[in-house]
Amino acid sequence: MNRAIVHMDMDTFFVSCERLQNRELKGIPLIIGGGDRGVVASCSYEARKFGVRSAMPIRMALRLCPDAKIIKGDYELYSNLSHKVTEIIQEKVPVMEKASIDEFYLDLSGMDKFYGCYQWTKEIAEAVNKEAGLPISFALSTNKTVSKIGTGESKPVGRLEIKEMEVKSFLNPLSVKKIPMVGDKTFQLLSRIGIRTIHTLSEMPVLVLQQMIGKNGKELWKKANGIDENPVVPYSERKSVSTERTFATDTIDVLELKRILSGMAEKLAFQLRQEKWITSTIMVKIRYANFDTETKQSRVAYTAADHTLSRVALELFDKLYTRRMRIRLIGLRFTDLVHGNHQMNLFEDTEEQMNLYQTMDYLKNRFGTDAVGRASGFDFGQ
Structure with a gap:
């Protein structure tokens, strides 16, 4: 069929x-x-x-x-x-x-x-x-x-x-930049060796492309030839992302609790950006040593920026932690998710902040989520 x-x-x-x-x-x-x-x-x-x-x-x-x-x-x-x-x-x-x-x-x-x-x-x-x-x-x-x-x-x-029967004639005269996976760097690399149209790219040997741009070379060649077996994935909305930490020993160290919460916000924000989600509701949870559990939440403009999410999470923690008892668990949840790239949330971000996020996300993708982060989220005693 x-x-x-x-x-x-x-x-x-x-x-x-x-x-x-x-x-x-x-x-x-x-x-x-x-x-x-x-x-x-x-x-x-x-x-x-x-x-x-x-x-x-x-x-x-x-x-x-x-x-x-x-x-x-x-x-x-x-x-x-x-x-x-x-x-x-x-x-x-x-x-x-x-x-x-x-x-x-x-x-x-x-x-x-x-x-x-x-x-x-x-x-x-x-x-x-x-x-x-x-x-x-x-x-x-x-x-x-x-x-x-x-x-x-x-x-x-x-x-x-x-x-x-029209696929090849449609694709051939177009610029290679029209292929969804071709960014500026790949385009510049291909242009330097004279590959500017999809037709020229489609005739390149697959092995040569793999040597030039790595494992994506074969996938790029297939797309240039109008080949794509990727299925349409049935739609379902994700409702939330969350994380929590239970301590081996109950703690009253506020600075340590805030450091952990800030690190949680950064990791969850990175997950949002990777999965192309943005959130509008932040919820912080704490469980006291006597097992009493309390939560507090706040709405924000849709975002996946950890500087915003971390700031609001810490503000919620300050409002929530009023009993000065030892804490056995702290958690963070982002809800009311909608699909969207972080670049869509540039209503409040600066160009410098966006460049920072792109660099940090690149390093995390390449070397792991713990490769780089904000100082507030690191434990320098480890």
């Missing part, structure tokens, strides 16, 4: 959400992001015409487009609308994967015998636009890679079908 895989992507999702709330924002250059030292979380097509892009420093974006209107952003609004779109799509398809807050994969394999897959997808997109008031683009093809590239090429409000 031929596979029929759809990729759907909301067009400038944050911008579209803001325009849904305020129609006066339509047609003007619009930037969603933090303050002067922050970066662009999203921008309108009117701003993109001036060269503004996501993750660009706000200062640079304003130099390119000085007339742009900047909005800090309302992640709770975006989350609620994302949930609404998810429900609209989920009730209409057999298998749906939510890849992020604003993109989805659908597996419609075998549906042709009931109804044309393209027509089916078109009606889903129309339902999203009618019921949620938001524009959405899609591409239908034989696998996730080709469909995702297709959606990018079809925007804005694009609808594209790439049949199996």
Whole structure:
């Protein structure tokens, strides 16, 4: 049976959400992001015409487009609308994967015998636009890679079908940067040896690619040739991440308790970023030596930044620990999770903070989660 895989992507999702709330924002250059030292979380097509892009420093974006209107952003609004779109799509398809807050994969394999897959997808997109008031683009093809590239090429409000016999002719003339797994460093490496189009990349010997970029060389070659066996993973929301520690000996050492709590926040925040979650609720738990257990929680703007999560956790601990008894257990939980990359939470982060997180996450991925961390979370006595 031929596979029929759809990729759907909301067009400038944050911008579209803001325009849904305020129609006066339509047609003007619009930037969603933090303050002067922050970066662009999203921008309108009117701003993109001036060269503004996501993750660009706000200062640079304003130099390119000085007339742009900047909005800090309302992640709770975006989350609620994302949930609404998810429900609209989920009730209409057999298998749906939510890849992020604003993109989805659908597996419609075998549906042709009931109804044309393209027509089916078109009606889903129309339902999203009618019921949620938001524009959405899609591409239908034989696998996730080709469909995702297709959606990018079809925007804005694009609808594209790439049949199996058309895959190579569709991919070949495109830049290798269009392949989802190709970042700036890989692109620069390939460009230096003259590989700039997917067609050239697809004809490279697999062994040569593996020698150049490591174990991902084969996967890159397969994608350049339109091959991707990855399944659409049925969607399910994770509700929380948590950790706790029971002490061998009950303690009243407040500085040590705060160090442990800070380390917990950092590790859980790293887990959120790795799994592409962000949280809006922080809960701290303590259990006293007499087994009395108390909790306190606080809501924050959606984030996966450990400097924010650690600060709030420590504030909760100060409010919670009032009895001055020995403690036998301390725990931390992040709840009300929604899908989203940390870069979407740039409404309050600075460019310097983002660079720090990217470096720390890289080191943790390469050398282990304990390879690097904030000083407040380390036990220097070990």
